[in-house]
Amino acid sequence: MSLDHATRTVALPPSLSPARIKRLTARIAAGPDATEVTTTVPYTGNPLATLPTSTPDDVEAAFARARTAQSLWAAMPVARRKAILLRFHDLLLQRQDEVLDLVQAENGKTRRDAFLEVTDIAIATRYYARSAARLLAPKRRRGAIPILTHTTELHHPKGVVAVISPWNYPLSMGAGDAIPALLAGNAVVQKPDTQTALTALWALDLMHEAGLPSGVWQMVIGRGSSIGTALMDNADYLMFTGSTASGRRIARDAGERLIGASLELGGKNPMIVLDDADIDRAADGAVSACFSSTGQLCVSIERMYVAEAIRDEFVAAFVARTKAMNIGTAYDYSTDVGCLTNRSQLDTVTAHVEDAVAKGATVLAGGRARPDLGPLFYEPTILTGVTPEMTLYDHETFGPVVSIYPFTEIDEAVERANASAYGLNASVWTRDGAKGRAVAARVHAGTVNVNDAYAAAWGSVDSPMGGMGDSGLGRRHGADGMLKYTEPQTIAHQRLLGFDPPAGLSQSAWASTLTTLLGGMKNVGAR
Structure with missing residues (x-):
């Protein structure tokens, strides 16, 4: 950059x-x-x-x-x-x-x-x-x-x-x-x-x-x-x-x-780009998915699975957009990427990328800090060739770093997306909405977006948002x-007859009456 x-x-x-x-x-x-x-x-x-x-x-x-x-x-x-x-x-x-x-x-x-x-x-x-x-x-x-x-x-x-x-x-x-x-x-x-x-x-x-x-x-x-x-x-x-x-x-x-x-x-959120995805739209979405708030976003994408049939074309489009981003400081709308918030995050991002490169990963964009701009700037970074022995393979980076992996079959992409202890957010890209929703339903995450990074699910505030697995308990929204x-409370007011036999009716007769009543309720479709 x-x-x-x-x-x-x-x-x-x-x-x-x-x-x-x-x-x-x-x-x-x-x-x-x-x-x-x-x-x-x-x-x-x-x-x-x-x-x-x-x-x-x-x-x-x-x-x-x-x-x-x-x-x-x-x-x-x-x-x-x-x-x-x-x-x-x-x-x-x-x-x-x-x-x-x-x-x-x-x-x-x-x-x-x-x-x-x-x-x-x-x-x-x-x-x-x-x-x-x-x-x-x-x-x-x-x-x-x-x-x-x-x-x-x-x-x-x-x-x-x-x-x-x-x-x-x-x-x-x-x-x-x-x-x-x-x-x-x-x-x-x-x-x-x-x-x-x-x-x-x-x-x-x-x-x-x-x-x-x-x-x-x-x-x-x-x-x-x-x-x-x-x-x-x-x-x-x-x-x-x-x-x-x-x-x-x-x-x-x-x-x-x-x-x-x-x-x-935490999260280690996946994005799946199917072979029928609109490549330009998916590449634009990937930029937002990975680099919004300098990647310091709980629902940010850190793992990307791209269909082999479109991998080269998609990666080229994504890399070009990433390299064109304007990084820096301005109290207006003129910049695309800011900086990290604290030294700890910069150290983590730097260590994850350096570890991956030392073990054979390839940097397609970014990959370095920018002290010339300020103490906590780091370029938006795209990696390939990331393998399980590398720290960022399954550990949350929480910075502007994403790894790209190819796949050939949808089942493989879903399996790899789910191969994580986390389950906060995910993203699926395809021209076929029904297929996208079907794939989304198979992903182990509290929110899954089809043809969007995270804002569609997050902004749907009438629906619950939260994590599965190591991504948490409970929900916000909705x-x-x-x-x-x-604290929910039930108040039940029993009127006229209760659950004991009415006067003059034996317990056995009352049990027989209730048995008939319960059977009848089932037969008429009562819940």
């Missing part, structure tokens, strides 16, 4: 003034003598913000305030909660430039990728605000005895939900999991990743401007090793997005406390994405 397709770093935009940053950090639940931590701008390595960190005592105090606020919030009619969230939706769209600057400055992604987070939260907010009354409303259920048993299903809020959100999608993850929890009547105590905490704090600040009562949503800042136990010990439910290793520990601890947890974890934050 040449410098002809590179943009050098630029200064922070005026919107990120010290006064605005100070206003946001004031919303952190931390004592006056808190230890401070400084975050940096990934593009340049320059300091961005100094944040107070929370102690375990600060976390406990935040939960205490949240419990007080939650009882009043839960008593508020759903229509009022909906109105607050819809005001948040409108403010988000009106003030999007503020958060776009923040996301880029904290994460290092392009403005296009940052804007997709704005659209994501707008869609999710609108969906849950307008679905909450229906999802939470009491529902009549079939009773044990027709007519005589009146059965109702209710949904009560869990109480105070802990949300632990990652750095890779600071707005989508920083607000997306809190929104349905809040609409369901819960309070939220959230620990965003420190590096991207300002974006989450901006969402919280905007929610207060929209009318959210004080104490209902709070932010704590700190390492999991410092405040993770306090979050777990006080939560009524826990939502976590992060690594599989951390997710296992959280699942274990939640099990000990007998509370629920929803976990979206009814599950809200109802997981509730």
